[in-house]
Amino acid sequence: MELSAGHARELAKQAARKEALRSECLEALEGVERIVFEAGCGHGHWLTAYAEAHPEQCCVGIDLIAHRIRKGQEKCAKRNLPNLHFFKAELGEFLEILPPAVRFEMTILLFPDPWPKARHHRRRMVQTAFLDVLAERTNSGGRFCFRSDDRPYYDWTVEHLEAHPDWEIESDGAWPYEMETYFQSLMDSFDSVVARRR
Ligand SMILES: C[S@@+](CC[C@H](N)C(=O)[O-])C[C@H]1O[C@@H](n2cnc3c(N)ncnc32)[C@H](O)[C@@H]1O
Numbered sequence: 001m002e003l004s005a006g007h008a009r010e011l012a013k014q015a016a017r018k019e020a021l022r023s024e025c026l027e028a029l030e031g032v033e034r035i036v037f038e039a040g041c042g043h044g045h046w047l048t049a050y051a052e053a054h055p056e057q058c059c060v061g062i063d064l065i066a067h068r069i070r071k072g073q074e075k076c077a078k079r080n081l082p083n084l085h086f087f088k089a090e091l092g093e094f095l096e097i098l099p100p101a102v103r104f105e106m107t108i109l110l111f112p113d114p115w116p117k118a119r120h121h122r123r124r125m126v127q128t129a130f131l132d133v134l135a136e137r138t139n140s141g142g143r144f145c146f147r148s149d150d151r152p153y154y155d156w157t158v159e160h161l162e163a164h165p166d167w168e169i170e171s172d173g174a175w176p177y178e179m180e181t182y183f184q185s186l187m188d189s190f191d192s193v194v195a196r197r198r
Pocket residue numbers: 039040041042043062063064065068089090091092109110111112113181182183184
């Protein structure tokens with residue numbers, strides 16, 4: 001089937017963007033084997049504080065929005081944290097281009113967009129396919145940590161984790177590190193779930 005000129009241009013742009021991201025990651029993460037990964041990190045408040053408190057771990061945050069990532073990078077430079085990296089990237093594209101040798105010791109989703117309408121649920125970050133890819137990247141014992149103010153999204157995540165053969169919800173589910181994010185500061189209440197890779 002022939003592609004329209006517009007579609008072909010879009011594919012070329014996407015390929016160029018992924019290639020640029022791949023080079024950026026290869027350079028920044030040279031020799032790195034394990035990361036703490038935050039998807040949708042916003043301004044990077046949580047990950048910056050976590051990286052400062054855990055200098056032995058390599059921390060990587062991504063977000064779609066460039067100025068949020070710039071804020072994270074500024075925090076990183078100000079505090080001089082060589083173990084912290086922020087990339088402007090879309091989650092699916094990032095997971096595609098990340099060098100296969102990089103493993104996730106912990107993945108964090110803090111207040112991801114809830115997409116409350118049923119017809120938008122397919123846009124939620126938590127999907128079976130996403131949990132599959134995370135499981136491939138995570139060794140046994142690695143963790144997936146999710147927090148949301150949106151109860152239906154929390155329930156959706158618990159259901160997806162319970163149905164997934166590679167993840168087991170931790171009954172005591174201690175949150176790995178408390179530090180209020182921008183979105184958390186706006187919320188009256190929230191729920192958290194922590195799962196372990198079988
Ligand atoms: C509600 S905000 C939460 C930000 C931050 N975690 C916090 O708690 O303050 C959700 C963030 O996810 C980002 N985001 C949404 N979809 C994304 C995707 N597919 N890939 C990367 N980032 C995404 C948005 O740009 C936004 O910054």
